[in-house]
Amino acid sequence: MRIDPGQHRADQPVRAGIPEHGRIPRYYAAKIELLALLDELGEGAPLPSERELAERCGVSRVTLRQAVTELVLEGRLIRRHGSRTVVAPPKLLQPLALTSYTEGVRAQGREPGRIVVTVETRPADARLAADLRLEPGEDVVHLERVLQADGERVGLESSYLSKARFPRLLDDFDPAGSLYAFLHEELDVRFGEAEERIETVLATPREALLIGTNPATPMILLHRLTWTPDGEPVERVRSLFRGDRFTFVTHLHS
Incomplete structure (x- = not known):
């Protein structure tokens, strides 16, 4: 040939x-x-x-x-x-921007979904406390959810937020819904900027089981820390996406 x-x-x-x-x-x-x-x-x-x-x-x-x-x-x-x-x-195109997973998936005519794995309160370790500007040991809300697109499992997301800053989360938020929409529409939170780190990894056996993928499938791991326009931390997020189902896109300006 x-x-x-x-x-x-x-x-x-x-x-x-x-x-x-x-x-x-x-x-x-x-x-x-x-x-x-x-x-x-x-x-x-x-x-x-x-x-x-x-x-x-x-x-x-x-x-x-x-x-x-x-x-x-x-x-x-x-x-x-x-x-x-x-x-x-075709792979899903997810923007690297201050938009939610829900918005990115719906923009492509697909239906987003989430399967709730964990909703808990836990003490912040030193690193998480520093990121969210808390004292070590202060309570944070941890949400862990499997991400779906048209019913297909495509990722796993863990979000951490200060319980003291967002006391209504555990009582009023539907963990199967969009966290960004709840923060913006119900709590009037404004997102100002974020820092995002991207790397490639292999899923752990637990992560592969939750996402329903082969452990040998390349995964894209995103770490995001988000602040309000006043510089107050909102959340720290760890998102794991299937490398065979996602492409990430961003717009650069000089």
């Missing part, structure tokens, strides 16, 4: 996967051909049989499986129990 290094999509690096010596790994050549096939098939369509695909790509089944596995990890294919592997839907 021949691949012209000059032929590439605008969202892919030039010569992606092609070593400088020009010898293209057979699994990668098969992967490129499979990508073209996925565009033809469309979302939700099942892949042809492994034998048919191996013949089409001119590779062994072992080599084909390597290409398919990479496409599954990248979120281009979905393996379903008891049925064939199918073409995945």
